[in-house]
Amino acid sequence: MCTVCGCGEGDQHGHSHEHAHEHKHDHHEHSHEHGHSHEHSHEHNHDHDYSKGEAGVHVAGFSQARLVSIEQDILAKNNRYADANRRLFNERGILALNLVSSPGAGKTTLLTETIRALGSEFPMSVIEGDQQTSVDADRIKATGVQAIQINTGKGCHLDGHMVGHALDGLKPETGSILFIENVGNLVCPAAFDLGEAAKVVILSVTEGADKPLKYPDMFHAASLMILNKTDLLPYVDFDVEACCNYARRINPGIKILQLSATKGDGMGQWLNWLKANHALAQIGIPEQEEPA
Amino acid sequence: MHEMSLCESIIGIAEEQASIQQFKRVKSIRLEIGKLSCVQADAMAFAFDAVAKNTILEGARLEIDEVPGKGWCAGCSTEVGISQRYDSCPLCEYYPIEIREGDAMRIKDMEVE
Numbered sequence: 085m086c087t088v089c090g091c092g093e094g095d096q097h098g099h100s101h102e103h104a105h106e107h108k109h110d111h112h113e114h115s116h117e118h119g120h121s122h123e124h125s126h127e128h129n130h131d132h133d134y135s136k137g138e139a140g141v142h143v144a145g146f147s148q149a150r151l152v153s154i155e156q157d158i159l160a161k162n163n164r165y166a167d168a169n170r171r172l173f174n175e176r177g178i179l180a181l182n183l184v185s186s187p188g189a190g191k192t193t194l195l196t197e198t199i200r201a202l203g204s205e206f207p208m209s210v211i212e213g214d215q216q217t218s219v220d221a222d223r224i225k226a227t228g229v230q231a232i233q234i235n236t237g238k239g240c241h242l243d244g245h246m247v248g249h250a251l252d253g254l255k256p257e258t259g260s261i262l263f264i265e266n267v268g269n270l271v272c273p274a275a276f277d278l279g280e281a282a283k284v285v286i287l288s289v290t291e292g293a294d295k296p297l298k299y300p301d302m303f304h305a306a307s308l309m310i311l312n313k314t315d316l317l318p319y320v321d322f323d324v325e326a327c328c329n330y331a332r333r334i335n336p337g338i339k340i341l342q343l344s345a346t347k348g349d350g351m352g353q354w355l356n357w358l359k360a361n362h363a364l365a366q367i368g369i370p371e372q373e374e375p376a
Numbered sequence: 377m378h379e380m381s382l383c384e385s386i387i388g389i390a391e392e393q394a395s396i397q398q399f400k401r402v403k404s405i406r407l408e409i410g411k412l413s414c415v416q417a418d419a420m421a422f423a424f425d426a427v428a429k430n431t432i433l434e435g436a437r438l439e440i441d442e443v444p445g446k447g448w449c450a451g452c453s454t455e456v457g458i459s460q461r462y463d464s465c466p467l468c469e470y471y472p473i474e475i476r477e478g479d480a481m482r483i484k485d486m487e488v489e
Binding site for chain 2: 148149150151152153154155156157158159160161162238239240241243271272274275276300301304333334336
């Protein structure tokens with residue numbers, strides 16, 4: 085159950101019956117959850133659908149108007165959820181990565197190839213975010229790794245609350261690697277912290293080399309940039325050096341890797357990056373896990 | 377796009393405050409949106425009306441104070457105005473500028489009843 089918002093597992097999803105609840109949210113914070121109709125059946129590891137939400141009905145009363153001071157960051161709630169996720173990851177030595185890109189940059193292929201390469205070394209799991217369909221989660225599950233799909237519906241990004249609930253179902257293992265594949269979008273996911281250790285931005289050479297300049301927030305927020313589909317470089321007009329310079333101008337500390345997930349070139353460095361960050365995530369975790 | 381979810385966050389905060397500060401309806405709400413934040417003020421206004429339907433914010437007047445971007449240039453030790461997050465110093469071209477103001481998105485206050 086979600087310890088931050090207090091809504092029990094069955095409160096938000098996982099019901100097998102259908103209802104639209106309108107309880108008053110005076111003690112917790114997921115007001116955007118009002119009135120969901122819960123139509124999916126209850127099973128462990130079920131997928132989450134946020135596309136059916138509709139705000140609850142509140143009836144206004146009359147009293148004298150007054151001014152109340154709020155002074156709160158609009159993202160404060162998301163950040164609270166993200167902090168709770170981050171704490172869980174830290175306590176369990178889980179390396180959580182938030183993978184972001186435009187649609188079609190090759191996130192899911194990179195993931196399936198990564199799982200193939202490292203699946204025997206580390207326990208792994210995946211949270212898949214898309215507006216609709218469970219196609220991506222199905223591709224991951226086909227590799228034998230646990231995956232859960234979140235459909236964001238009208239939403240263009242995952243948020244800390246959605247991920248928190250996905251974790252309830254997924255229950256990632258202590259010492260594992262959790263990949264969170266965000267909705268394909270280089271704008272909105274930059275603003276929403278999920279509690280991850282790092283954002284990894286994936287750019288493919290079939291896109292414009294100037295993307296880091298066009299979507300600076302994302303490249304500023306990312307720790308690692310992967311330039312994917314490098315096997316196609318002979319056929320496209322993509323200036324690798326200029327692209328890397330743009331990314332470093334936005335974010336001087338960003339690390340950059342070039343690889344082809346389908347052909348395997350350059351995958352070694354990505355796997356090394358993962359292993360190094362996984363080792364970091366284990367520091368401070370009691371001994372029985374991963375003797376480094 | 378994400379202006380929609382930010383509006384939902386605003387409604388969440390308003391509903392939370394409704395029970396703490398005892399009010400039933402919001403007549404107007406004032407936001408402070410930094411020019412360097414990832415929000416477009418007009419997109420926010422557009423999304424607000426749609427998302428506020430059937431909530432305590434339905435029909436509320438939305439006021440947005442836009443806060444200009446300000447940063448500190450380590451190159452010439454001056455506080456400078458910037459219009460984009462990754463601008464270089466308008467005086468000496470130094471980069472990067474340390475952002476001091478204009479990247480926040482806050483709810484300031486609400487007129488309620």
